[in-house]
Amino acid sequence: QQQVKQSPQSLIVQKGGISIINCAYENTAFDYFPWYQQFPGKGPALLIAIRPDVSEKKEGRFTISFNKSAKQFSLHIMDSQPGDSATYFCAAILSGGYQKVTFGTGTKLQVIP
């Protein structure tokens, strides 16, 4: 079963525009929500993460918005650049004795000049 639903599957944005990727989760026990960025031929790498007691976290051009009541969170990439072209995965984590990470299905972002 898919516990973290991610959309859209693919996204094309013009340079300078805003890229928005959305995720929704089901399990209210998740307590950490990271986003991973993956370039072709490479493994995913942590981009930014948020805890559910925070509604927004910003790091440079990347912002996570978190809506606990709706069980949704999103990644916003401001001033999107061609170098941002990658696949983005949201994830949700149950912490504790073992960090079980549930990933979304991924969004392939293409930023065109």
Place this chain on the structure above:
Amino acid sequence: NAGVTQTPKFQVLKTGQSMTLQCAQDMNHNSMYWYRQDPGMGLRLIYYSASEGTTDKGEVPNGYNVSRLNKREFSLRLESAAPSQTSVYFCASSHHRGPNTGELFFGEGSRLTVL
């Protein structure tokens, strides 16, 4: 600083053949994981090892076995490969606990094709 190293990077197998994917990390992490990545499916956990000496099944363990050889190394074995196991396999590691909760460190992947 190598991080997580996977071998081989590419492999072609025939149905029924066996092979082992190797993974080593040099970050002194306790936990290690094997994921497979398929188009439209995201990353699915095959097996994990929360600490040296322990392993457990993830979401899609059928057809695979693992060995946590020591703290650094975690191998994934396909005993009798099937075309459905054609995928990109990623090994990852993480601190068991600590300020970096949630950060998985991934290798560059092993691309496996089963004919």
